[in-house]
Each structure stands twice: as structure tokens, then as C-alpha cells.
Amino acid sequence: MPTLYREFDTQAALDAQYNPSAGLPPGVNPALPYVEAAQQARSTLRHTLDVPFGPTLHETLDIFPADTPNAPVFVFIHGGYWRAFSSKEFSGVALGLQPLGITTVVVNYALCPWVSIDEITRQCRAAVAWTLRNIQHHGGDPTRVAVGGHSAGGHLSAMCLLTDWARDYGLPRDPLKAGLLFSGLFDIAPLRYTYLQPMIQLDDGVVRRQSPLHHVRHSGTPIWTTWGAKESTEFARQSTAFHDAWTAAGNRGELSATADADHFEVIHPLFDPQSAHCQWLQRQLAA
Secondary structure, X not given: OOOOEOOEOOHHHHHHHHOOOOOOOOOOOOOHHHHHHHHHHHHHOOOEEEEEOOOOOOOEEEEEOOOOOOEEEEEXXXXXXXXXXXXXXXXXXXXXXXHHOOXXXXXXXXXXXXXXXXXXXXXXXXXXXXXXXXXXXHOEEEEEEEEEEEOHHHHHHHHHHOOOHHHHHOOOOOOOOEEEEEOOOOOOHHHHHOOXXXXXXXXXXXXXXXOHHHOOOOOOOOEEEEEEOOOOHHHHHHHHHHHHHHHHOOOOEEEEEEOOOOOOHHHHHHHOOOOHHHHHHHHHHHO
């Protein structure tokens, strides 16, 4: 009998893998910890909000500078399956990094279905390029910039890591010092057969262009690919497949699940400067 994707033969089976909200207890709002941490960050840390990096209203950055000048930088790209949230729900990622002397840049972008995933990738690449060219005016060191993100933001961060920076932007070939990918979507083909399709509108071309797994190249940037240990087998497979392709290309990469975390909790370590994730970023950006 034919299947929709791999061993999955119904939309319900794929939805069970890719809808992380489906298994939550009734009444639980998984975004609430994000909002609370974001409010704490904006009330306690210095910041500059809504810095434009492109021509449209949605192309803005929120910058949380470190206290020390010429600080390393982490560019964070939020998730929401390309169709939900904004930078404002994710200010909290600066809570774990600012005490370590790292400037945090949180990217805002337009959402599906008003724009395509192709356009969202373009916007995120433009945000990284803006950071590399301008972060020195906000106390950051443009030679020590890392990128990372969660879920759709993990996908978008991978697409940034795979950018031909020299050809398309006139920047060094590998201008990023590290990548930290949380529960990313690296092969977006199965999402075409899920509840997400009416919003994200995938076709063969988008799947081909926008699946990082199929565009891995040699890179000097080390990455850590992680997912929540309580997530579905497909999220584990997505991360493992991308890590395997990344290292097969001769690149440096680490792979591990984040213990005791579901899809939403997996980025909570960014709220804590003592977490393994924040400490890893500090080490990568120290050189």
C-alpha cells in the first residue's frame, strides 16, 4: 500500500508526529514561559527594539547588548512553523546570554501565508547579513557571530548556515562562528501532508529549495543539533539526519537530545546562563 511519507500512510499519523501541541494537557499554554521570560528580559536588560534590517515592516531586530564592548553575538530565529509568533515572545533568550557577555539579536520576520517560506528564508539571511555588517554600532563584534533557532527557526538557521555568503552578500564564505539548532525541520517534505499545508503552502519547488538536508556543503562553522528527549521520533530523526549529513561533509558537529524536554521546553536552557547550551555558545564565541 502506498504511503504519504516514509512509513506514514495517513495525515493523522504525520500530524501526531509534527503537531507538538496535540499531546499537551488541556488548558496548557506552552508559550506562556516564553512570554514571561520575554517580559523579564525587557524589564531588566538594556535593549533596542524594532531595528529595521530590510524594507518591509516585519523585517526588524531586537538587540540586547552585553555590558562589555566588542562582545560576541548570538542571532536567534524564533519558531512557530513559519506562521506564528514574533520576536517579542522570545526576548527571554537574552536572559541566559547577557550575563555571559554575549549580545543577543532576536529576528522578526513576516509569516505564512502572507509570504512564502522562500521569502522568510531571504529575510532571515538578510537579518544575519545586517548583523555582520552593523552590529559593531551596537557594541557587538562582527567577527564573533553565531546563529541559532528553534523549530522553524532551526530550519531557518540551517538555511543561513548553508548560504553562499561570498557569492550572494560579498561576505566571507563562512562568517559565522557557530550554529545552535533546536528541534529543527531539515527535510520539510512531510509537512506537505500535515495540518500545516494550508498555511505554509508547500510545493515541489519549495520542498527542494527549502530542505536544508539536501543542501549541506563543507563549512568551517561548528554546530550543535539538539531536540527534546520527549519529542516525537520524527523530530529526533530530522535532527539526526541533518547532523549525519553535516559531519559526512567534513564539518564539525555535535548531536544530543536535551533531557526532560518536550518541543516547547527545549529552548528553556537559553534562559539560564549555567545551562549546557549557553555555556557551549560562550565557548564557541570565545575564540
